[in-house]
Amino acid sequence: MYEILAMIELAIWFGLPAWIANSMPVLFGGGPPIDGGHVLKDGRRILGNGKTIRGFIVGVALGTLMGVGQQMAAPFLQPLLETYVNITPEMSSILHMSVPGAFMLSVGALLGDLIGSFFKRRADIKSGNPAPMLDQLGFIIMALIIASPVMQASALYVVILISMTLGIHWISNAMGYLLGLKKHPW
Ligand code: CTP
Ligand code: MG
Numbered sequence: 001m002y003e004i005l006a007m008i009e010l011a012i013w014f015g016l017p018a019w020i021a022n023s024m025p026v027l028f029g030g031g032p033p034i035d036g037g038h039v040l041k042d043g044r045r046i047l048g049n050g051k052t053i054r055g056f057i058v059g060v061a062l063g064t065l066m067g068v069g070q071q072m073a074a075p076f077l078q079p080l081l082e083t084y085v086n087i088t089p090e091m092s093s094i095l096h097m098s099v100p101g102a103f104m105l106s107v108g109a110l111l112g113d114l115i116g117s118f119f120k121r122r123a124d125i126k127s128g129n130p131a132p133m134l135d136q137l138g139f140i141i142m143a144l145i146i147a148s149p150v151m152q153a154s155a156l157y158v159v160i161l162i163s164m165t166l167g168i169h170w171i172s173n174a175m176g177y178l179l180g181l182k183k184h185p186w
Helices: 002-028 053-082 089-095 099-122 134-147 155-178
Strands: none
Touching: 002 053, 002 089, 002 099, 002 134, 002 155, 053 089, 053 099, 099 134, 134 155
């Protein structure tokens, strides 16, 4: 029972750099777009104005910084975790978060976001308009792939992390709806 709780906590811990990298550009992005305003033969932008150089850099920097903070916090959190669960080597390696790993998770998250944007433009979805699933999952899947040479987690962690990523979007959208900030609860 407590093992499951610990696994959920560690799955969140593993995903934090990618989540931070993906969400911070909304607050600190802006400025020149990565695609330089270029339009492809289909008449549509490569990526669009929503994908900026500053957003990318800020995302990578803050996601990596998150990883530095997690690594520093790990020695203090380990005794807390040990009070209710036997720490496996995998749990320990996730808890101690590698900084290169956090960097790769962040780069992957933002690359996934760009790839998603590229496909949205090809499908004629305007910048800022939603592409359900792609918007929520593209970044986390790419983060896991890009980080995999330096940081892996077993399938169960990956499944928990992906479900949590979807769940958080669902909860935040539902809350936005209940608070009257959004027109639809999805
Ligand atoms: N943002 C940014 N740079 C990035 C990613 C995001 O500046 N590399 C900022 C932009 O202001 C963007 C906002 O964060 O409008 C929200 O990001 P996102 O939802 O990923 O982009 P969209 O505007 O929805 O664009 P798209 O349709 O291409 O996904
Ligand atoms: Mg969007």
